[in-house]
Amino acid sequence: MAFLKRILRNLFARAEAVFDWTFGQSNNPFSHLGALGWYFFWIVAASGIYLYLFFDTGITDAYASVEYITNDQWYAAGIMRSLHRYASDALVIVVFLHILREFSLDRLRGKRFFAWITGVPLLWFIYICGITGYWLVWDSLAQYIAIATSEWLDTLPFFGEPIANNFLNSSTLGGRFFTLMVFMHIFAPLFMLFLMWLHIQRHARARVNPPRALAVGTAVTLVVLSLVYPAVSQGPANLDVVPASVNLDWYYLAVYPLLEVIPGGQLWLVLVVGSIILSLMPWLPPAREVWTPVVSLQNCNGCGRCFDDCPFGAIAMEPRSDGASFALEAVVDTHHCVSCGICTGSCPTATPFRRTSAIVPGIELPDNTIADLREKTMAAAQEFGDEARIIVYACDHSGAEILRENNSQVITMPCVGMLPPAFIDFALSRDFADGVMLAGCAEGDCYYRLGDDWTIQRLDGKRDPYLRQRVDRDRLETSWLPSGSSRRRVRDLQDFKTWLEGLPPKERKRRRNRD
């Protein structure tokens, strides 16, 4: 499994590098696949509501109403029909990429299982919505789907009377089943929306909107596509004639050719067993147990910053239990906490400048303490050679280990968001290093969701605890890159080192003294 993830990760890294170059890192669609899923859902929902105004829900007039939509009102309802189709197709594409990417990044394991297992029924609903939608057009493709689906459903032992009898010929055609499809095509998306909401319940500040430029670019592409290749029907359904050939939408209908080669019952079995295996992925193999943060009430003043910053909503602020004069205290929900350490980075009491005896902050991971980080920073200073001395604080997912070979000292932690900004000040002002580099995941695509966002805001003085003004920003470098971008990471470090070494010795000293 780890090997498969590595291969996928490398493939994504290559594709993402191209998109980074084209769209810029913050608008890279790969970093916003979940948000794009929401976006396409809303386009499908809005265009669907518009189409419903003109659609005739009776089986005899459905086709004619869709023809009216497509031809007579091509400039409005016609475009809406195409948008409805293309946004639905795009939804399937982004969801499959989203699944593969989350899998390759391992963002499904251990306590992060929830989004994954709620995603599995979502997949089923996406298909129910798509297939029932194609049915409603009542053209020759819909006829093919209606017959194939009802024969397939008849292989299940639930239906007394075979459903396929409805579609034997035009005299047996009843509107009952068609009405059921209309009903399902309206209610399945509502249930899908509920599942989408459930899907992100363990995410604080879930990203459900793509960045504006990406949203506008995507909408314009869909409109242009709709004008150039409008969605059309494939000739009216006629149950007295078997359709000679139909054009399939492979995003939604790929299962139908399979029915030609696999018996329906077996295909159900494959899909159900496949879904069960997919649902078990977060535990294949079981994730290693990790420590969750410990709150030290002696040092917690109840400020709530850790509560604001936790990306997984794993901290609650509760009434004080130790009689201290503060109103609240932080309490960690160990079932939701994924041990990213970001709460430590946000705690105002997590600072290396305190006396060693008082170095325990309000909240920290027992296996990655602030005292350890301070020790490592001081130890790093002993290891430097003659070149510019750079301490790299890197997250475990940045692949920054490779930077060790470049005469720099790398201190890793679960997420860069765990690093209190005071450490940068500490390393520079105490002359432990000439420069500090922070190496984390790509901007807006942190393994722990929000670690890089919070770090950037803290460095810019927009979020507490912020980096003090006195720190010389020229001696701080950040490298936000996807894991697997080792060469670009090394280049970032080399550039920084070259810049630091290019400083005349006097200037280096002046800058050091200024801190």
Ligand code: HEM
């Ligand atoms: C309509 C379909 C889907 C939509 C709209 C969607 C949307 C999202 C969104 C908005 C996020 C949160 C991103 C963030 O704020 O960090 C997310 C996370 C995630 N989704 Fe989906 N998703 C869909 C389907 C799926 C499916 C089918 C799966 C897998 C079977 C899946 C697995 C995940 C995982 C593993 C995460 C990350 C969880 C974590 O960070 O702990 N999603 N999705």
Ligand code: SF4
């Ligand atoms: S370690 Fe991460 S997930 Fe756990 S409480 Fe702290 S910020 Fe939240």
Ligand code: SF4
């Ligand atoms: S950030 Fe620190 S001091 Fe503030 S509530 Fe959390 S643990 Fe307590």
